């Protein structure tokens with residue numbers, strides 16, 4: 001018989017995620033379940049102090065008795081990701097023949113064999129897709145509004161900073177918040193070939209843009225530049241939207257949209 005039990009409140013889940021560093025306390029993996037360290041059937045309550053995060057493998061070990069409650073309690077007291085300062089790397093399963101990147105409603109579709117740099121700030125690609133030996137490799141750097149890096153993807157290897165307020169990785173969607181209802185980043189992964197950036201800040205050497213579901217915005221006191229609904233399909237240029245300020249040299253790689261700002 002399945003146990004009937006109350007749902008764990010969202011605020012309690014968040015408190016547990018924060019304490020555990022947004023990953024399995026044993027190995028740091030960003031896929032996890034909320035585990036009652038002392039069984040729910042005994043305690044009959046969702047005390048956050050008795051809840052921890054375990055990935056499916058480590059959860060199964062505990063359930064089968066191959067990892068003791070005392071061992072889980074010890075990991076819970078010293079979570080893997082808290083010790084490392086960032087999440088344990090997770091390899092995204094990219095590998096399609098075409099890369100499809102969507103950033104703030106702007107879409108960039110490139111056929112295998114070419115490098116695609118959909119967004120370049122002051123000469124530095126902030127999202128980049130390339131192929132190597134038939135594998136599609138995605139890289140990206142995401143920031144907070146002050147320009148600090150919060151999340152990186154290096155050749156499909158995803159990692160996030162564990163000092164941020166909240167990270168929720170549910171199904172294929174990763175949401176990073178800096179406070180209640182304040183989203184810093186929202187990414188949707190659709191392997192083998194697609195990645196969608198619905199919210200983000202991108203930054204490089206003094207130049208920043210904000211991404212919402214509808215647009216990419218570069219804004220200063222002097223003015224505002226918005227990109228929305230652009231579609232770049234198999235152009236012979238490696239670069240998509242390129243912004244360069246007066247302190248940086250314009251690179252010689254051709255781009256679909258190039259704006260000196």
Ligand SMILES: [Zn+2]
Nearest residue numbers: 024027055058
């Ligand atoms: Zn684990």
